[in-house]
Amino acid sequence: MSLITAENIQKEYKTGEVTVKALKGLSFEIEPASFVSFVGPSGSGKTTLLNLIGCLDKPSDGKLTVAGTDILHLDRKESASFRGNNIGFIFQDFNLLPVLTVYENIEYPLLMVQSLPVAERNKRINALLEAVGMTEQRDKYPDQISGGQKQRVAVARALVTNPKLVLADEPTANLDHKTAYMVIELMKKMRDEFKTTFIFSTHDQKIVGEAEIIYTLEDGELKGKEVRVGKNNG
């Protein structure tokens, strides 16, 4: 069974009198434990699509099912709860909470979204800190670590709730190439270890090459799907 099923989804925005069609009837399926990238130029609809998949927004038309849930019918509170339990987010600007340490940033979703016993919580966070190589920086605040390290923490935070899906919108845009590559490798490693589906958007062609399934978007339309032979685990 597919993790994500999109059937003819459309998204329109109204800016004053003008209606902008951001997505024009997209249909696709994404299998569990995939490593998927949406590529395309700025304004092609990548972020809009990721927002829809991440239950941050709703399609204007069409049907979108994520982890067996039709997201069109979720209210505000249900959407938040669904995101907390099923989806992890990695942001372009890392978006770590500046008042929390590395450890606390990773812990945050467990405290606010899931109620786990302390022992289980510590075990899970320590395992992720180890996995992303941030154990030694666990007590540092975000302004005390580098951009690459911040994104590693963001990856750990996205994975800590054991989500079925992690969405990353331009996760490497603010990183140098070497660090960007390391972050993508880390995401792939996490996918292998936790069997979590990763979907990321990028316009960096070198990074795109690391994806196993690549969807190309242009002007709100799906222009192509490329499956890299031998890389698709899904």
Added chain:
Amino acid sequence: MGNLFKIAIRNLLRYKRRTLLTASLITIGVVFVLVFISVSGSFKNMMVGSITDSMLGHMQVHKKGYVASIENLPLNLNLKPEAITRLENILDNQPEITAYSPRIKFGGIFSNFVETTNIRLNGIYPDMELKSVPLLASRVIEGKKKLDKGGIWIPELLSKGMKVKVGDAIVVVATNKDGSVNGKQFIVTGVLESATGPGGRDGYIHIEDAMEVLRMEGMEISEVAVRLKDFGKLNTFSKKLDNLLSKELNKEGKPIFEVHTWENLSPFFNLARMIDVMTFFIKLMLVAIVLISIMNVMIMAVYERIREIGTIAAIGTLPGKILNMFVIEGFCLGIAGAVIGNIVGIALILILNMLKITFNFGQQQGLILQANVNPADIVAISATVIIVSVIASLQPAFKASRMEPIEALRHV
């Protein structure tokens, strides 16, 4: 919840200068209110105590209609022996009463054999009077603090004006209710310090001397001053006594007695009420300070952290928890302001007491200011500050909780 507090406190510490300024503003407000309440409250209590304990008593019972004509000291509105007995039977059975004192009040002419002037006199049983108004003896600035038959305590101003000293003989002349004029010679045994308010410039003689001057054949009483064990229960007991006495009817079936608390008898009550009104407005200012400062700082906090709100909302934080997060920030600011304000306020009050500041009230001079901190005031002020802080945080917190994560994440 503990984590929400942790995040709230860290966010407050993140903007140290702003938090410090806001907390300082609340602190100043709390200190100002606390000091004002304690000083004005102490002043009020001192004055109320002075009036009730040296002249009026906590409350008074008169014949119905007497107080309406009290300025004339009408002798035809005195309580007769039968009514006095009925009244004493009721008063004796009230556990709330610690003492009461019957008085005959009348106006007369005071003569030092050279010149004359008017005088208002109270005929009293000295022992009963001093139990009912215990500070009366302390107003005797010259002479004996015990009033014997044949002796008179005269007010200080009269003593100076008429050049009469302790030990001098004087004559009091009065007209009784039948129009008969009578005079009696007294020896001045005490000079009374004047006091502000009704009765503050009255003279005192023994009640039997008053009966003799007024040629009363039987005991007649103008008023009975009552002292309670607990002044705080004045209004409750006043209603109770009024209820009991209203059942005592004369031959025409009308009530014999009327009950008045000191508040009905002294114009100082209006001053006390003014102090209460001022205190209310000062408290209102504190509410405004807290409301505006907390609301301002929380609106700023929400505006500056829109992307953070978007992030926590995106990763699944429920709107209610986002609301709590900001409300707790306001709550913590309120707590900090209230706690520091109370500590500084109490310290300031202690310093004021150590300085022994003096003030004058009417004829009373050199009264030492004794500001007292009432724990109930501290609790009330703290609760007000904290509740208003939470209320002030609600609107910005609600706004934060209703933000669309997608919009918030786009915010630059």
